[in-house]
Amino acid sequence: MLRFVVRRLLQAIPTLFILSILVFAWLRALPGGPAGAMLGDKATPEKIADLNRTLGLDQPIFVQYFKFLGRVLTGDFGSSLVSNQAVLDEIGFALPATIELSLTALLLAVGFGIPLGYLAARYHGRLVDNSVVIGTLVGVAVPVFFLGYLLKLWFAGEGLGWFPPSGRQTTGIDATEVTGFATLDGLLTGEFDAFGDALWHLVLPGVALATIPAAVIVRITRASVLDVVNEDFVRTAESKGLGRQTVRRRHVLRNALLPVTTTIGLQTGLLLGGAVLTERVFNWRGIGYLLAEGIERRDYPRLQALILLGAVVYVLVNLLVDIAYGIIDPRVRAR
């Protein structure tokens, strides 16, 4: 297993290298430039050229690339053009927020998705099944920003007021920062009011972000269970006279969850790459927020770093999925 992990990590190196070239070239192929964006509409060509010189953007593109690569390899992603902060610091601040939100959404999506998908399959063709299928269609089709605003309208602020409308923490709450994860910090320091507050802030954006992955997981689980119940080995299990629960758990679900695992992995990768819309709607200062701001302002250093980060996360998540697959499916382990 260890050799497998190491080999997979080594395989990721060329992937990331090629991606770095693509990211670099692609960002610079976009019309407009950071200087124009930073100086606004009234910028004169002279001023733009001046700023380009300061930023090093007047140099030949491959020189820019190798400088960029050298810095990246030494862990220097430069400073954001928007905030002037080191990009790495920005990410260090935003990443825990995004991870916290993503994990919440993921837990909700898996926690609701798998049981609902299983129920739909068990009552295939009946009311439960039809409602779940229609529900997931709506879940996939409703745009996240729209759903986000609806949730805010109904459950936050002027609506029922049950949940905070935005942000990660109520201003004025006395929370000690240890790891940057608001919930974890609350638990570690024993500040349970801060923990509860952080959890409360997670609910609405978590739900908004979870809808699409949950709907996808429901559909995959349902289809997969429907496939597996007709498999010969399930009939064998029944012919042994095993209890209903044993047949379901050991023989149906274990096999049905194989494709679901892949789906969960892919969805995790997407979530961790930054939930731009959700973070925007709920003013959640995470990776998605940074990304949206970076695109608006053509903040090259920040975008380069974020896209590379996204790629690294994707590679790691896929590695985790492969390892998980190896654990639950002996056929994969053998290869």
Added chain:
Amino acid sequence: MALLEVRDLSVVFQRKGEKPFTAVDGVSFDVDPGQTVGLVGESGCGKSVTSLAIMGLLPRRGNRVGGTATFEGTNLLSLSDNQMRERRGRDLGMVFQDPLSSLNPVISIGLQVTEVLQRHRGMKGDAAKRKAAELLDKVGIPDPTRRLSEYPHQLSGGMRQRALIAIALACAPRLLIADEPTTALDVTIQAQILSLLKELVTDTGTALVMITHDLGVVAGLCDEVNVLYGGKIVERAERHALFNHARHPYTHGLLGSIPRLDAPKGEKLVPIKGSVSDNIPWDNGCAFAPRCPNAIDDCRQTMPVLETDGPGQLRCHNPVELADAVREGAR
């Protein structure tokens, strides 16, 4: 008294908005303790559905099962789902057609054997494992203790079928139903599996219902043979009688379509004309009539009934005459 008495068993598949389809129609047969009974016929003749109905393994919805299947005095068809779960694996074992897909791919062989021991014998841990290894050894799997921790994909097709037989016989059931257990295996392995089955049922006194389309399997194994066509039994005979003087034209056709090594060079196989899809429903005469070389007018008008015919039973208006049968069907 017979171990299993099947009386007037019928299975009708009924789907919403579709015409009901009768897969098994008034099938009756007996299995005595220790006896091996064959159910023979082409694909779609209802032989597998018969066995699934007896085992209570038909899908819960979309079918109607009629008649009785009395096992040691209890009508299995009247038992609840939970009562059937108590019996399956303990009193009734079953081996399926395709050993490649009949084992759970993500669970170790060991667990797949021990789970049935735990369920019906309450055996756990090392005791169950020892018993499982013993069972695998008995069905001829070498190095059984190591095999316990392996997975189905690590075993060959023949080994998997052996494992499935070990599972089916783990709790020493009194009746074993084998549904085409050798169809998916290559010929040399087929012979091994058949002789293994024969040996095991003889040793333990288990009765065996052998479902097959292969008369070669019947020849080597069965005491009594039921030939099914279109969901009905068309001929029932003791093994030697069947091979020596089959009376039903369909049975005859089956025998004629077997390749034989002792046949004169260049002799052609005689297939049965048409296919099962040419059936007419039994209520308009004999379902085999459109394909039958012996068909007479009567066959297209009145349904033949199963009647005693010498030592066996026969459902035919115009059977093959005994003298012809001896000449043509003998082997």
